[in-house]
Amino acid sequence: RDWSVTGVQTCALPISINTRLDEIERQQRKDEEEERSHNLNQLRVNRTIALFTGLLFVTSVVSDIVLIYQTNIGKESADAAKIAAYAAKSAADTSAKQLELAERPWIHAEFTIASPLTFSAGEGRITINMAPKNTGHTPAMQVAYDLQFLIPFLEMPDPAKERDALCKQQEAVSALPRNRRFNQTWFPGQEPVVRISLPLSQSAIHKALVDIPISLFPDHPPKPPFIAPILLACVAYRPPFADLTYSTGYIIDLLRVVPATGQPAPLKPAEDVPITSLFLREHFGTGTSAH
Numbered sequence: 001r002d003w004s005v006t007g008v009q010t011c012a013l014p015i016s017i018n019t020r021l022d023e024i025e026r027q028q029r030k031d032e033e034e035e036r037s038h039n040l041n042q043l044r045v046n047r048t049i050a051l052f053t054g055l056l057f058v059t060s061v062v063s064d065i066v067l068i069y070q071t072n073i074g075k076e077s078a079d080a081a082k083i084a085a086y087a088a089k090s091a092a093d094t095s096a097k098q099l100e101l102a103e104r105p106w107i108h109a110e111f112t113i114a115s116p117l118t119f120s121a122g123e124g125r126i127t128i129n130m131a132p133k134n135t136g137h138t139p140a141m142q143v144a145y146d147l148q149f150l151i152p153f154l155e156m157p158d159p160a161k162e163r164d165a166l167c168k169q170q171e172a173v174s175a176l177p178r179n180r181r182f183n184q185t186w187f188p189g190q191e192p193v194v195r196i197s198l199p200l201s202q203s204a205i206h207k208a209l210v211d212i213p214i215s216l217f218p219d220h221p222p223k224p225p226f227i228a229p230i231l232l233a234c235v236a237y238r239p240p241f242a243d244l245t246y247s248t249g250y251i252i253d254l255l256r257v258v259p260a261t262g263q264p265a266p267l268k269p270a271e272d273v274p275i276t277s278l279f280l281r282e283h284f285g286t287g288t289s290a291h
Contacts, residue, residue, distance in 0.1 A: 104239045105136035107143075107186065107248050108290070111231065111280055114195060117254075117273040124200030124229075124270075126254070126278075132191045132235060140237035142183040144173040147196050147233045149254070151204045153212040153224065159251045160286040163232050167249040167289070170236035175245050186237070200229055205269055226266035229254040230283060248290040251283035 115127035128147060134140050146169070150162050173179060184192075205227055213221040231252040238245050255264040256273050264281070267273065282288065 100239075100242065100244075103137050103241065104244075104246070105134050105138050105140035105186075105188070105237060106290075107140050107235050107237055107246070108133055108135065108288075109233065109235060109248070109250070111233065111250070111252055113275055113278050113280060115197075116275045117200075117267070117278060119270045119272055122202040122205065122270060124205075125197060126200070127195060127197045128231065130194040130196065130233065132186060132194070134186050134188045134191055136188060138240055139188070140186040141240055142174045142180055143186055143235065143237045144170045144179070144183055145194070145233070145235040146170055147198060147231060149198055149200050149204070150230045150232050151200065151208040151227050152230060153208045154216065156212050156216070159230050159232070159283060160289075163234065163249045163251050163286075163289065166232050167234040167236065167247040170234045171245045171247050174236040174238055174247075198231075200227075209269065225268065227269055228266040231280065246291060248288070250289075251287050253281045253283050255279055255281060 109130050109132040112129045112131070113126065114129045117124055117126045119125075130145070130147065132145075146166060148166070150157065150159060152159060174183060186192075208227055209224055210221075213224065231254055232250070233252070234247055234249040236245060236247040254267070255278070256267055257263070257277050257279065258265045259277070264279070
């Protein structure tokens with residue numbers, strides 16, 4: 001360079017400055033473009049992330065709705081299955097019960113007086129005939145029965161409770177496997193008449209005339225002049241086709257006929273009564289029980 005030439009010195013500096021300024025401007029524009037491009041890319045990424053997040057949320061909501069729907073459908077299906085199972089079981093139970101009722105044995109009995117009522121040493125004795133009938137379609141197996149007299153005062157002891165207790169006792173006897181060799185089988189139309197001599201015990205008479213009145217009226221116990229014996233009877237039996245036990249129980253009043261009026265009346269303690277003046281009558285309201 002020729003530094004002696006003033007023109008060269010005066011024009012070289014502006015040209016160098018302008019070139020530098022152009023480079024700076026280009027770099028700034030490039031940086032700005034790169035920043036805009038980066039911002040645009042970041043915006044696209046953010047949008048993509050937001051869209052993906054939204055899709056995940058929507059998918060989660062839809063999944064929850066589907067799960068709730070499936071749960072409800074499953075519950076409804078389970079409830080429907082339970083209802084169907086209950087209906088099927090109920091129908092089967094009804095059919096089995098109808099078959100049982102149609103095929104089971106049915107025992108009932110008639111009772112008659114076979115002897116006069118006589119007293120000796122404060123105790124009475126009478127003979128009763130029991131004529132059972134099997135009106136069912138199958139034999140009555142492992143038959144167990146018992147007859148006994150109860151002498152209450154004002155329905156104490158309770159005849160119905162005493163009869164039910166007697167039937168439970170006979171049902172237990174009928175169900176015992178070891179009693180199979182001893183208990184009878186009653187076929188329809190082939191039932192034996194049972195003849196039993198029964199006591200009216202002195203202790204039972206004393207309880208009805210003395211003990212129970214005192215317990216009810218301790219200050220002024222009455223002295224009843226009569227006794228009202230009640231015959232309790234029960235027959236228990238089993239069918240040949242199932243492990244079941246049935247029973248038929250009875251409560252029957254033993255009364256005498258007053259010759260002058262022909263009306264029924266209770267018995268006098270220790271007074272003999274001829275067979276022609278005695279009769280049996282089903283106890284009012286609770287005479288017969290069968291199941």
